[in-house]
Amino acid sequence: MRFSILNSDAERRDGLKALLRQINRLARFNEGQDWRQVERTLKRQWPDLLVIDWQDWMSVKDVRHLLSHYPDLRIAVLTDKISPKVVGELMDEGVRGVVARETDPCLIVRAFEMVLLGGHYVPSGALPLNPPLPTDTAIRPFDEKNPPPRRTRLSNGLSPRQEQIMRCVHMGSTNKMIARTLGISEGTVKIHLTSIFQQLGAPNRAAAVALYNGWLTNQLQVLRNKGDNLMRPVMGQAGLVPLRRASQRRFEYPLSANDTAAPLPMAAEPGTAYDEAPAAKLPSESVTESSS
Secondary structure (H helix, E strand, O other), X not given: OEEEEEOOOHHHHHHHHHHHOOOOOOOEEXXXXXXXXXXXXXXXXXXXXXXXXXXXXXXXXXXXXXXXXXXXXXXXXXXXXXXXHHHHHHHHHOOOEEEEOOOOHHXXXXXXXXXXXXXXXXXXXXXXXXXOOOOOOOOOOOOOOOOOOOOOOOOOOOOHHHHHHHHXXXXXXXXXXXXXXXXXXXXXXXXXXXXXXXXXXXXXXXXXXHXXXXXXXXXXXXXXXXXXXXXXXXXXXXXXXXXXXXXOXXXXXXXXXXXXXXXXXXXXXXXXXXXXXXXXXXXXXXXXXXXX
């Protein structure tokens, strides 16, 4: 299975990879920073799904232009702007699914799976529907004695042996320590860890522990971030993040303690030229004249 991801931020693309690996742990990815790169990858390799992490520089016209050349392309959009107008424009152009960015990651994965199966997904808040309740509908009060049943935790798909290995990894054990504890070879531990990383969509041991325990990893947290990161360049705009300083300070040698910054006086020039000065009499000549 192959996915294409469109977003100019590499961190957000990594977060989407972690989600899409929940659908297929052996999935391959094509990444694009703009529409031109996406069209270039479509000519080489056809994806099963194109996921667009919507940004401000994107427009519906770009989606229309892309689908006019590739009408069979399945597109899912992840966006913050969930309104009947925005969702209606995207669905009219041929987008199969529009998912709110604030949705739970598990539901985002299910929405992508619906699009892969040929269906459509639209968030409930985007539909201009407000059906009235039946007249005989009564709100049932909360019963403290009989609370609602607790939801069971979704299985992560790991085998019992992989569960044991993950508990050892959580405690900080190395591959050699895990092999000695479980009585298996170190190569078997490496094979199990590779399978665990693929199933959880984790790039390393720390991310695997976080996903296994249900914590929110940095990759998934990036998807929920609403622009609180550092200032980044925006497509089509210049000057937000300068590559160098506008004016560089000129280097000056430091002055000594007894020196001042006042300009030094210029050397005095003679009033008359050296060749026009009268010849001075030697003292020996003056002595001979007086003696005579």
